[in-house]
Amino acid sequence: MGEAELFKGFDPAAFVRLTADHGHNALLGIGYAAHGADWVELRLPFRPDLAGDEATGVLATGPIFTLIDMVTSMAVWTRRGRFVAQATLDMRVDHLRAAAAGEGVTARGECYRLTRNVAFVRAEAWGHDRAQPVAQAAGTYMMTGE
Amino acid sequence: MSELFPYARTLRMRVAEHEGRAAVAMPAFAGVHGRPGFLHGGAIAALLEAAAWVALRTELAADARFRPINLSVDFMRGGRLEDSFAQADVLRLGRRVAHLRAVAWQDEAHEPFASASVKLLLD
Numbered sequence: 001m002g003e004a005e006l007f008k009g010f011d012p013a014a015f016v017r018l019t020a021d022h023g024h025n026a027l028l029g030i031g032y033a034a035h036g037a038d039w040v041e042l043r044l045p046f047r048p049d050l051a052g053d054e055a056t057g058v059l060a061t062g063p064i065f066t067l068i069d070m071v072t073s074m075a076v077w078t079r080r081g082r083f084v085a086q087a088t089l090d091m092r093v094d095h096l097r098a099a100a101a102g103e104g105v106t107a108r109g110e111c112y113r114l115t116r117n118v119a120f121v122r123a124e125a126w127g128h129d130r131a132q133p134v135a136q137a138a139g140t141y142m143m144t145g146e
Numbered sequence: 147m148s149e150l151f152p153y154a155r156t157l158r159m160r161v162a163e164h165e166g167r168a169a170v171a172m173p174a175f176a177g178v179h180g181r182p183g184f185l186h187g188g189a190i191a192a193l194l195e196a197a198a199w200v201a202l203r204t205e206l207a208a209d210a211r212f213r214p215i216n217l218s219v220d221f222m223r224g225g226r227l228e229d230s231f232a233q234a235d236v237l238r239l240g241r242r243v244a245h246l247r248a249v250a251w252q253d254e255a256h257e258p259f260a261s262a263s264v265k266l267l268l269d
Binding site: 023053062063085087089090092098 | 187189
């Protein structure tokens with residue numbers, strides 16, 4: 001699938017495949033999990049080089065931020081039904097608990113309000129237990145195209 | 147203090163000095179690239195967080211531990227694909243909570259392209 005395909009509707013799974021070998025996304029190894037009309041779920045597997053503390057082997061908070069940034073930006077495109085140029089305006093992540101040692105994280109991002117210029121998003125991230133989230137987030141995206 | 151945590155090293159960050167205090171530098175290698183021509187917001191957030199970590203480490207005893215409470219990032223401008231720097235100020239160091247503000251810049255420290263409010267829980 002080429003980049004032109006992105007402009008015919010928006011396919012989250014295809015988008016993840018397309019960007020999986022570029023840049024920061026490639027480094028983290030984030031994979032597609034699921035999506036709905038206004039939400040996208042992605043998974044970040046654990047790796048020792050993504051840890052926040054060598055001694056504990058727990059995922060750092062930085063990769064979780066990237067995961068949340070990705071699920072929320074993709075939720076906006078999914079809700080719009082097409083890719084548009086946008087940039088994160090702000091993002092706040094509350095860290096509710098540490099992930100377990102060696103544990104990866106899954107996050108679901110949702111675009112709950114969409115205006116011409118600004119998209120409002122929220123996300124939740126969890127480890128092995130969906131009922132015990134490791135993080136909650138809220139943020140906004142600015143549309144940067146014409 | 148010259149050691150950073152594994153993820154920071156994976157993003158090729160290193161401790162630097164800016165105006166006599168510890169700061170963090172991050173090169174624009176492929177692993178921090180985001181949308182074409184710009185740094186990834188997640189990498190920028192990681193840089194700001196690392197700056198806060200370094201600033202707090204400097205204030206505390208060597209064996210002191212702390213955990214993240216939250217991080218709120220404002221992206222003011224896109225980060226270009228060039229070396230970036232970040233430094234944090236400790237706004238308040240309480241008994242249990244440390245509140246820091248970190249800024250990231252490329253050309254001039256007083257013209258940051260992103261900033262973050264960081265709260266950490268002291269063990």
